[in-house]
Amino acid sequence: xxxxxxxxxxxxxxxxxxxxxxxxxxxxxxxxxxxxxxxxxxxxxxxxxxxxxxxxxxxxxxxxxxxxxxxxxxxxxxxxxxxxxxxxxxxxxxxxxxxxxxxxxxxxxxxxxxxxxxxxxxxxxxxxxxxxxxxxxxxxxxxxxxxxxxxxxxxxxxxxxxxxxxxxxxxxxxxxxxxxxxxxxxxxxxxxxxxxxxxxxxxxxxxxxxxxxxxxxxxxxxxxx
Amino acid sequence: xxxxxxxxxxxxxxxxxxxxxxxxxxxxxxxxxxxxxxxxxxxxxxxxxxxxxxxxxxxxxxxxxxxxxxxxxxxxxxxxxxxxxxxxxxxxxxxxxxxxxxxxxxxxxxxxxxxxxxxxxxxxxxxxxxxxxxxxxxxxxxxxxxxxxxxxxxxxxxxxxxxxxxxxxxxxxx
Numbered sequence: 001x002x003x004x005x006x007x008x009x010x011x012x013x014x015x016x017x018x019x020x021x022x023x024x025x026x027x028x029x030x031x032x033x034x035x036x037x038x039x040x041x042x043x044x045x046x047x048x049x050x051x052x053x054x055x056x057x058x059x060x061x062x063x064x065x066x067x068x069x070x071x072x073x074x075x076x077x078x079x080x081x082x083x084x085x086x087x088x089x090x091x092x093x094x095x096x097x098x099x100x101x102x103x104x105x106x107x108x109x110x111x112x113x114x115x116x117x118x119x120x121x122x123x124x125x126x127x128x129x130x131x132x133x134x135x136x137x138x139x140x141x142x143x144x145x146x147x148x149x150x151x152x153x154x155x156x157x158x159x160x161x162x163x164x165x166x167x168x169x170x171x172x173x174x175x176x177x178x179x180x181x182x183x184x185x186x187x188x189x190x191x192x193x194x195x196x197x198x199x200x201x202x203x204x205x206x207x208x209x210x211x212x213x214x215x216x217x218x219x220x221x222x223x224x225x
Numbered sequence: 226x227x228x229x230x231x232x233x234x235x236x237x238x239x240x241x242x243x244x245x246x247x248x249x250x251x252x253x254x255x256x257x258x259x260x261x262x263x264x265x266x267x268x269x270x271x272x273x274x275x276x277x278x279x280x281x282x283x284x285x286x287x288x289x290x291x292x293x294x295x296x297x298x299x300x301x302x303x304x305x306x307x308x309x310x311x312x313x314x315x316x317x318x319x320x321x322x323x324x325x326x327x328x329x330x331x332x333x334x335x336x337x338x339x340x341x342x343x344x345x346x347x348x349x350x351x352x353x354x355x356x357x358x359x360x361x362x363x364x365x366x367x368x369x370x371x372x373x374x375x376x377x378x379x380x381x382x383x384x385x386x387x388x389x390x391x392x393x394x395x396x397x398x399x
Contacts, residue, residue, distance in 0.1 A: 011372035014379055020357050045383035053351045055264060055334040059252065060242035066256055073234050074264045
């Protein structure tokens with residue numbers, strides 16, 4: 001069986017389908033596919049295969065970004081990635097239905113970012129604080145208030161707490177969801193507490209997993225203004 | 226600047242997860258790949274050139290890490306569709322639901338069966354919406370190679386999905 005030599009190559013047709021050719025080239029290909037049934041068939045297949053593939057892997061776009069990836073981007077290797085602008089974090093995990101936070105073994109560094117919203121502030125200095133940090137403020141009362149506030153989730157929700165030990169008064173306030181492109185299950189919150197000599201505030205991010213766990217990243221506290 | 230880059234990187238995570246899902250054929254493996262790529266990127270943040278595209282840089286890191294892992298493992302990705310994929314489909318009656326699931330599985334199998342270099346091109350252009358030029362930059366190959374690999378990938382997927390509509394490569398060679 002003999003065939004006429006083709007006046008086209010598949011790569012030219014795919015570029016035509018994807019509108020990646022110059023106008024003169026587009027016109028030339030249009031002429032070819034008008035006259036050549038095989039070229040028309042190829043063009044149709046190239047179009048249909050692109051359409052079929054386009055949304056075949058969209059599942060990650062329909063779900064929240066896993067907390068471990070957010071933590072990775074926030075943590076990374078603080079010593080090399082962010083130079084002197086390291087910000088300490090405390091990673092903690094809340095289990096659904098249990099107003100007690102289980103401290104994660106790891107501490108995270110350098111979430112000195114806006115999470116798409118630009119409202120996180122880098123704290124001066126740096127260093128790493130481990131879970132259950134040195135300020136000793138991770139009390140059960142605070143954890144219960146944080147859990148209650150997160151469960152309510154409405155921006156402006158404020159849950160006050162009083163620590164029986166140490167005499168601290170504090171409150172957790174839900175700021176609101178973070179940028180949508182981070183995932184739909186993350187909330188920013190503000191934590192403030194004071195005692196006789198200090199008034200401190202810190203910001204945090206809590207992301208809820210599909211299994212209902214809250215992963216909480218807390219910025220280091222700093223004096224409240 | 227570093228803070229801005231990190232914020233931008235967080236915004237890219239959904240797309241990087243989609244790209245990695247397409248490369249690996251598995252959500253979990255894809256997330257592992259993205260996590261490894263982010264760690265690599267953060268270690269090399271000083272190598273990112275301001276004024277260039279962070280998404281291209283990250284796609285390249287994901288792709289290169291995937292190739293490294295593939296060479297280490299010498300294994301092809303699983304072509305099977307994960308149950309989670311199927312649950313996520315918005316469908317109507319049972320018959321349509323089954324059709325949708327089978328169609329999605331067919332497409333994913335077809336993509337998984339492509340050679341690595343064709344799959345990456347196909348995902349970058351047809352899924353991630355990158356221009357030919359951007360895809361060429363990501364993969365560090367000439368524009369003409371992008372076009373020829375993309376055409377081969379699209380025709381292979383087309384043949385897998387509708388074998389009656391197109392000749393096989395040996396028949397079509399002319």
